[in-house]
Amino acid sequence: MxxxxxxxxxxxxxxxxxxxxxxxxxxxxxxxxxxxxxxxxxxxxxxxxxxxxxxxxxxxxxWSSKLVHGGLRYLYQLNFALVAEALKERGLLLTRTAPHLVKAQPFLWPLKTPVVERSYSAVGVGMYDMLSQFGGGGQSAVPSQRHYSKEGARELFPGIRGDALVGAIRFYDARVDDxxxxxxxxxxxxxxxxxxxxxxxxxxxxxxxxxxxxxxxxxxxxxxxxxxxxxxxxxxxxxxxxxxxxxxxxxxxxxxxLRVLASKGIHIVVPKDRIDGEAGIFLRTEKSVLFIIPWDRHWVIGTTDTEWTEDLQHPVTTSTDIDYVLEQANSVLARTLTREDIVGTYAGLRPLLQPKTKGRGVLGQGLA
Ligand SMILES: Cc1cc2nc3c(=O)[nH]c(=O)nc-3n(C[C@H](O)[C@H](O)[C@H](O)COP(=O)(O)OP(=O)(O)OC[C@H]3O[C@@H](n4cnc5c(N)ncnc54)[C@H](O)[C@@H]3O)c2cc1C
Missing domain, CATH: 3.50.50.60 (FAD/NAD(P)-binding domain)
Incomplete structure (x- = not known):
């Protein structure tokens, strides 16, 4: 044995x-x-x-979003040390410790307004690329950002709505079989x-x-x-x-x-042919972020961020969760997804460490 x-x-x-x-x-x-x-x-x-x-x-x-990421949004909270460490580990997983399970994954970040949003996003993604190179001893394990016009982005991802973007940035993260x-x-x-x-x-x-x-x-x-x-x-x-x-x-x-809050996040799973595109999509939403991730013969789409106080072993997806994810995804997809397209859902609980004060904790701190 x-x-x-x-x-x-x-x-x-x-x-x-x-x-x-x-x-x-x-x-x-x-x-x-x-x-x-x-x-x-x-x-x-x-x-x-x-x-x-x-x-x-x-x-x-x-039950995660199955991404190995540095947490792009932590850059906007100026938490450079955390992002740098996570990107270094991402590089090691991609190249040395688990290349059989961790794969580079391109994401398209649709931009809704010209100039200001592109500059703001490009600085964030540029810093992300730079920290990734820094952690890899001058060489990143994934390609750097690339900018697209609206037409260029739609060539790369035909399934995106024309009125959902004025252009896009493509950046890389990694996906993992968690x-x-x-x-x-x-x-x-x-x-x-x-x-x-x-x-x-x-x-x-x-x-x-x-x-x-x-x-x-x-x-x-x-x-x-x-x-x-x-x-x-x-x-x-x-x-x-x-x-x-x-x-x-x-x-x-x-x-x-320690005080730990359980924050529920759900994903829906739809067959690959329901969305025309190869890259993933990254969206900043009002509450958090939403990923549309290619996953073998399917797409995994999520997530949400709500407090869960029921049985920890069996978090469940609610109808409201599904409506929220469909609404967010449909805000950028050319072909509207409906409940009939969904072949599965799953829910997980983020363990969010809380400050040691009384009262309700803080949601929206999960990785994804
Ligand atoms: C929706 C969602 C999306 C996410 N996406 C990402 C992502 O894309 N990338 C990322 O890096 N992170 C992501 N996360 C966060 C990540 O999944 C978690 O941080 C991570 O899985 C936590 O791992 P853990 O080992 O601390 O907890 P767990 O995986 O929950 O492990 C704790 C284990 O302890 C066991 N246990 C409990 N009590 C006992 C006991 N008395 N005796 C023995 N065993 C016990 C439980 O059965 C459990 O298996 C996501 C989380 C969620 C919910």
Whole structure:
């Protein structure tokens, strides 16, 4: 059996190993954050265990817009350091660490007014390109921006409405198979010796008081396949449970801690032949941004940004969500999309870290 496979036998072995001898690090949550932490720690030679209550990427990490982007809109918030770091990682994923899963993706940004909007957008995209080159040691992993007249843009994307633009800018980002990226991270971590168990939920924490300070020294796990409980002792425990963060930390302390707001974003999926174009489309909307992304034989279109207070495991797309996305997409599409064109929808929850103040949190901070 190759050491990187994630099989029932490997899972059983991992559970047995992690509960029989203490680990340096226990990672709780097998989304992209937890999987990345586990891989990073395993490659540094730590004895690492990672557990996930559902399947790998069972939470937010399989319901994203599937883009690896630097967050163009953060440039307009002047957060250069964040964008530079994200673009550097985008370049590494495209060229070295995951070129089989991460692909360069051109986007057309339709401009509605001449001169001022073009200059404003060109500066933003130009800086985006520059930071991308900077992160790649002088060479970007994707082509730089290109400007189009209205006719040029419609040649590139015949499915765009003539009255929706006076011209356009084409820029590049990257798309990713988000769930497979998580699986590959976990498998690679496994290859470096990490013990990995899905369908394994942390239900409590082990604690000790040393010099008057109480600290977490491990966790109680529920093996959801076998219905048994296990204990893992750990020098460090990382809570990487996304929108479940407050619940998971409540198992460890009643003193509070991080506050995380669940912000729902939905996408609709339509067959490829419903829109005539090859590039993606990027739109700045009143509330956020909207992407129309080519995805194999389909288009993925989204997203929204609304607070979600129901069951965290099963966010759902509402009729209002669909109307909003259709309205935004139809503002630029020549052939009007209707509900009949939709072959699927999906919804995910952004874990938005909140300031530690009382009251309702802030929406509109997600990556997409
Ligand atoms: C609509 C939408 C679009 C997005 N688009 C993009 C995008 O294009 N690009 C981008 O980079 N980001 C995007 N994001 C953001 C990105 O998806 C998230 O930031 C990321 O997936 C969060 O990963 P995570 O590992 O922190 O959380 P999750 O993926 O939710 O992982 C947390 C895991 O913890 C597990 N868990 C919870 N409690 C326990 C427990 N007690 N024991 C064990 N396991 C537990 C859960 O089952 C879950 O799998 C988008 C998000 C949304 C919602």
């Amino acid at each position: 190759p050491r990187t496979s994630l099989t029932p036998a490997q899972r059983e072995q991992s559970l047995s190993d992690m509960s029989s001898e203490p680990v340096d690090l226990l990672v709780v949550g097998g989304g992209v954050t937890g999987a990345g932490i586990a891989l990073d720690a395993a490659t540094r030679g730590m004895r690492v265990a990672i557990v996930e209550a559902q399947d790998w990427a069972g939470g937010t990490s399989q 769930a497979r990226l998580v699986l590959d991270l976990v498998r690679t971590a496994r290859g470096y010796g990490a013990m990995c168990a899905s369908r394994t939920q942390v239900t409590g924490y082990l604690k000790e008081t040393v010099d008057g300070t109480e600290r977490v020294t491990g966790a109680v796990l529920r093996d959801l396949e076998a219905g048994r409980d296990l204990e893992v002792r750990a020098t460090y425990v990382v809570n990487a449970t996304g929108v479940w963060t407050e619940r998971t930390q409540d198992l460890a302390t009643d003193k509070g801690g």
